[in-house]
Amino acid sequence: MSSADIAVGVYSKLENEDFRLLSIIEAGMAQHEYVPVEQIHKFSKVPLDRITYSLGKINKLGLIYQSKGAYTGHTLNYAGYDCLAIHALVKACVIGSFGQTLGVGKEADVYDALTPEGKRIAVKFHRLGRISFRQTRRKRGYIKEHSTWLYQSHLAAEREYHAMKQACEHGVAVPAPLGQNRHVIAMGMIEGGELARYKDIGKPEKVLREILRNIKRAYQKAHLIHADLSEYNIILQPDAHILIIDWPQAVKTDHANAAELLQRDLKNVLTYFNRKFRVNLAVEDAYKYVVGEAKRLPV
Ligand SMILES: Nc1ncnc2c1ncn2[C@@H]1O[C@H](COP(=O)(O)OP(=O)(O)O)[C@@H](O)[C@H]1O
Ligand SMILES: [Mg+2]
Structure with a gap:
């Protein structure tokens, strides 16, 4: 109990x-x-x-x-x-x-x-x-x-x-x-489950793009890096859209280790998508997209 x-x-x-x-x-x-x-x-x-x-x-x-x-x-x-x-x-x-x-x-x-x-x-x-x-x-x-x-x-x-x-x-x-x-x-109550629980998610590239869009929005608009991102803190809802949960360790983008923390978040997500769904994207390309050095994702 x-x-x-x-x-x-x-x-x-x-x-x-x-x-x-x-x-x-x-x-x-x-x-x-x-x-x-x-x-x-x-x-x-x-x-x-x-x-x-x-x-x-x-x-x-x-x-x-x-x-x-x-x-x-x-x-x-x-x-x-x-x-x-x-x-x-x-x-x-x-x-x-x-x-x-x-x-x-x-x-x-x-x-x-x-x-x-x-x-x-x-x-x-x-x-x-x-x-x-x-x-x-x-x-x-x-x-x-x-x-x-x-x-x-x-x-x-x-x-x-x-x-x-x-x-x-x-x-x-x-x-x-x-x-x-x-x-x-x-x-708010969420429906669905952690990404880690799903064997098959339909269109993984689409889900990944949505995740990265949200990481980018958090970074560029809210000036936040999640800093504990993984397949366990991303929820896939029944409508196939995602939610990011579990934010207590988030840091501002001017944090001394901001680049490192963002890279670690991206690496966790990309490694998972690569291993589980065979989607290939380099951390460096995702990083450039999130911080605004690249307009588009090559995926
Ligand atoms: N808003 C919510 N609605 C429904 N379930 C939730 C919600 N937030 C968290 N959960 C469930 O509780 C679990 C733990 O929450 P989380 O915020 O990740 O805390 P931690 O991982 O630190 O224990 C989540 O993986 C999810 O299953
Ligand atoms: Mg959690």
Whole structure:
């Protein structure tokens, strides 16, 4: 069970006071490995007996960890952080309700959801440092690394959302960015699957040209390089058009390694098309086309 499964499952059981304590713990984690009850009490202005009740409840629901050391303290886990982000997106009327898991990746969980109007959307939970978090719990010198997972995941979502908005505004084929809070992004639901899943795609040259047109548009209009492009982050839709997903690591075209990153993206795509569909195009020719040194593609 992923932490999003836990969060989605318990979300409806939470009351305002529970969310309030979760967000006080979140804020306290900047200074404390485990946030002391006294601090939660001080900032929440909720009577101590109600705090004890609520902390017991959110602990039992699996949203926090309690320390059993010299003092009683509390720290968020990913499910607790998920609940805070979901709450904010529900309040902002981006999310109405949740459905099923669409994919659990290495660095993200993607969920199926509905807007308040009943439109299907996808919700992506970034999970950076998920593994190191478990390891660092056992270590000393914890605070910096500990708050890193929360911070890094938040940063990844912000970067991805920003890149998707830029790309979308300039006509690059991406899922529609709908909202972001903390480490979570809501976006348009896509149909189809990763290019890597298809044995036969009809007209591979046409698909490749469309991919390169979009890389070019991202580069020249949105000034972005995806920087993690491969057959796994290109979606082939039922209408045979493509979408490019998974943008957290995108860089601006003035980045010090821009040329290298663009060449790597192109190489990944071209190697795949060559191996799988016997389409031949040199990286150098695609590169010239994308940056505007050549008007046409020789394919
Ligand atoms: N907007 C979306 N609609 C439907 N499924 C999606 C959407 N975005 C991502 N997915 C699914 O979730 C998987 C993982 O998403 P992705 O953004 O590539 O994250 P990562 O690869 O870092 O885990 C995708 O390969 C795809 O199957
Ligand atoms: Mg991906």
